[in-house]
Amino acid sequence: MDIAVFQKKKQRMTLFMVIVIGLTLLSARMTDFDFLHSVLTLPKAFSWMASNLVVTEQALTKMPSILDKLIETIFLSITATTTASVLALLLALMGSHTTKINSFFGSLSRIIASVYRNIPIVAWALILLLSFGQSALTGYFALFLATFGFLTRAFIETIDETSSSSVEALRATGATYFQVVAKAVIPECSPQIISWVLFMIETNIRSSTLVGILTGTGIGFAFDLYYKSMNYHVVCLITISIVVVVIGIELLSNYVRRVIL
CATH class of the missing domain: 1.10.3720.10 (MetI-like)
Known part of the structure; x- marks a missing residue:
């Protein structure tokens, strides 16, 4: 009985994760959001912040x-x-x-x-x-x-x-x-x-x-x-x-x- 309950919970969790990932990919496609481009621009963004967002005298x-x-x-x-x-x-x-x-x-x-x-x-x-x-x-x-x-x-x-x-x-x-x-x-x-x-x-x-x-x-x-x-x-x-x-x-x-x- 415990194994059946565990498997049922695992199936629900798997289904939930699939739905979340599917909605995320669909939203990214509809909004033209590029995950790879966002990750690649992070170093440049942090570099700009380090050089500009500094408190001066x-x-x-x-x-x-x-x-x-x-x-x-x-x-x-x-x-x-x-x-x-x-x-x-x-x-x-x-x-x-x-x-x-x-x-x-x-x-x-x-x-x-x-x-x-x-x-x-x-x-x-x-x-x-x-x-x-x-x-x-x-x-x-x-x-x-x-x-x-x-x-x-x-x-x-x-x-x-x-x-x-x-x-x-x-x-x-x-x-x-x-x-x-x-x-x-x-x-x-x-x-x-x-x-x-x-x-x-x-x-x-x-x-x-x-x-x-x-x-x-x-x-x-x-x-x-x-x-x-x-x-x-x-x-x-x-x-x-x-x-x-x-x-x-x-x-x-x-x-x-x-x-x-």
Whole structure:
């Protein structure tokens, strides 16, 4: 019996690999992608990067302006995430099976979360760019809307995992809806909620670089400006600065998670 099960699993895995390889080759043919040419051009690409993406003394003179843009990007990401998390929590309370007011608002909340979550942040930036133009407000709303959709869904699942015994106990004593939320749901879910908020701050700092290229704000605008002027030494400095900031924020958020979880 064990041999038959093993052979069946092996056949399924073989079929899966054949399908994946077939789809890969078909996609490469449809897009005129040449695997061999790509591999042969790798040494030349790395050679160009080694000779051009180098931080020079002249590039370091741009560091003060780069730091200003980095600080703007960080605060924009934090602001968008924190404000979106407040509204996402309110909507999640209505959408969760544990705390929903009624079925209509519960379904409506989940639909709103699904729609906002499945629209990419780049699409939000392009849509808002037509309305607000290139400004920090456009970048803020793009990060806000994408974050709002993601966190609403994450908060709904977090609240759904809340122990129903504490909720039922408070309801049995005659506690109101807001008392149940404040005394049972929020205290139990707060560590996971804070963890999700920290995760989105990290994500938005990375995403805001791309959003900044489209909206003309923050570190993304500086990257785009120097890249288009072919000042690759400053581009390298900006890239390193972004990596250092993202790693620093990630280490800080990981420390906070270890403390609260």
